[in-house]
Amino acid sequence: MDATPSFENFKLNKQLLNAIDDLGYQKPSLIQEKAIPLITAGHDVMGVAQTGTGKTAAFVLPILMKVKYAQGNDPRALIVAPTRELILQIEQNVKELAKYTDLRHVAVYGGIGPKTQIEQIEAGVDILLATPGRFMDIYLKGHINTKQIKTLVLDEADKMMDMGFMPQIRKILEVIPVKRQNLLFSATMPEKVVKLSEEFLEFPEVAEVTPQASTVSTIDQVLYQVPNVKTKIRFLEHLLQNEELSRIMVFTKTKTTADNVFKYLERKGLGPVRVIHGNKGQNSRINAINQFREGELRILVSTDVTARGIDISMVTHVINFDVPIIYEDYVHRIGRTGRAENDGIAITFANKAEMHHIGNISKLIQQQIPEEKLPAEVEVAPTDRNEQREIDFELDQIKRKNDPNFKGAFHEKKRKFRDDKKRKPVKNKRRRR
Numbered sequence: 001m002d003a004t005p006s007f008e009n010f011k012l013n014k015q016l017l018n019a020i021d022d023l024g025y026q027k028p029s030l031i032q033e034k035a036i037p038l039i040t041a042g043h044d045v046m047g048v049a050q051t052g053t054g055k056t057a058a059f060v061l062p063i064l065m066k067v068k069y070a071q072g073n074d075p076r077a078l079i080v081a082p083t084r085e086l087i088l089q090i091e092q093n094v095k096e097l098a099k100y101t102d103l104r105h106v107a108v109y110g111g112i113g114p115k116t117q118i119e120q121i122e123a124g125v126d127i128l129l130a131t132p133g134r135f136m137d138i139y140l141k142g143h144i145n146t147k148q149i150k151t152l153v154l155d156e157a158d159k160m161m162d163m164g165f166m167p168q169i170r171k172i173l174e175v176i177p178v179k180r181q182n183l184l185f186s187a188t189m190p191e192k193v194v195k196l197s198e199e200f201l202e203f204p205e206v207a208e209v210t211p212q213a214s215t216v217s218t219i220d221q222v223l224y225q226v227p228n229v230k231t232k233i234r235f236l237e238h239l240l241q242n243e244e245l246s247r248i249m250v251f252t253k254t255k256t257t258a259d260n261v262f263k264y265l266e267r268k269g270l271g272p273v274r275v276i277h278g279n280k281g282q283n284s285r286i287n288a289i290n291q292f293r294e295g296e297l298r299i300l301v302s303t304d305v306t307a308r309g310i311d312i313s314m315v316t317h318v319i320n321f322d323v324p325i326i327y328e329d330y331v332h333r334i335g336r337t338g339r340a341e342n343d344g345i346a347i348t349f350a351n352k353a354e355m356h357h358i359g360n361i362s363k364l365i366q367q368q369i370p371e372e373k374l375p376a377e378v379e380v381a382p383t384d385r386n387e388q389r390e391i392d393f394e395l396d397q398i399k400r401k402n403d404p405n406f407k408g409a410f411h412e413k414k415r416k417f418r419d420d421k422k423r424k425p426v427k428n429k430r431r432r433r
Helices: 013-023 029-039 053-069 082-097 115-122 130-141 157-162 167-177 191-200 229-240 254-269 283-292 328-334 354-365 385-402 409-432
Strands: 045-048 077-080 105-106 129-131 151-155 182-185 205-208 221-227 249-250 273-274 299-302 317-320 344-348
Touching: 013 053, 013 082, 029 053, 029 205, 045 053, 053 077, 053 082, 053 129, 053 151, 053 182, 077 105, 077 167, 077 221, 082 105, 082 129, 082 283, 105 115, 115 130, 129 130, 130 167, 151 157, 157 182, 157 191, 157 328, 167 191, 182 191, 191 249, 191 354, 205 409, 229 344, 254 273, 254 299, 273 283, 283 299, 317 328, 328 344, 328 354, 328 409, 344 354
Parallel strands: 045 182, 045 205, 077 129, 077 151, 105 129, 151 182, 221 344, 249 299, 249 317, 273 299, 317 344
Antiparallel strands: none
């Protein structure tokens, strides 16, 4: 390969090179440089690359080269990803890169009825993109002929395992041809994913461009200790007074918190703002993401459902309103900013219990997250009794995990009371004497 990286070096056909020119890609990314030649040569490949590094095109381009042109009615390549948002993102990549070919692609996912998706498959498809559950639903109805599938991609394999998709993945592996090329891509490669790769990859080549669970160098990270939800919302409002925060994603742990944050920001006129999570309808989620992508929204509030399924290059800030308890999700959340070599800022709020998770996240990303003090202008609210109970309970759970002999705060209080009681009778007996 020439010293200067170029898409021409991959011997891509003219149609693909024209599409790449239209997209304005100047040169291949590192993961594309490493993965594309290996995939083109027919190897099974395990790709490790964080989000925002061109990972999707690293497997889409070789597949488009391999499939080449429309042929027959049945899929010849299958791309599986954990969420509908991610499937839609991959579909957008396929659509853009295959625009000068006659290749047919169909995306199938839950949240809407399967009727239209089945009709599209039966009209003829070369590349099928699917979430695991919806693929099996349509397959079991008899509408997918898998005999021609020669390439399988599992994208975001670690997330699929976290979301409990392994039974469906194993069923998919059972119903597609044994003789095929397998590609496994992920932003992180924990031990469980390595075991999965051993299960279905044959003598894989590894294409890794960053340390596992690393964070993009263009992202500035900062941490604030914020004791409770009321103070978090006050601090968020304080930050949003700054107009430099122009396109922001706010991540929460739960749907309820996401809705509450959204309502507060909308009421305060800090948007335009929308919220997306698992309870929102498919069209609502797609419309919100598209509005955010087009710059019509200032703020998108979300649970981790979109941490991997949205590719927008101009997100200026990510705010972790809550700390994720699946530590790899921290990498994916903050990876929504600092994309395509743009600078980005990731701000994390953490209460006392969440600070424990921050320690583990720092170990995972192999760096300390710089900590700053809350600005003096942000009034610290007293912690609500119920929230304090939740924080105490979480701290108990953490202590139990770290020390099997720890019985919990309630038991500590009970033991103290019992010890005090034991001491009192001794004094009384002495008095009686």
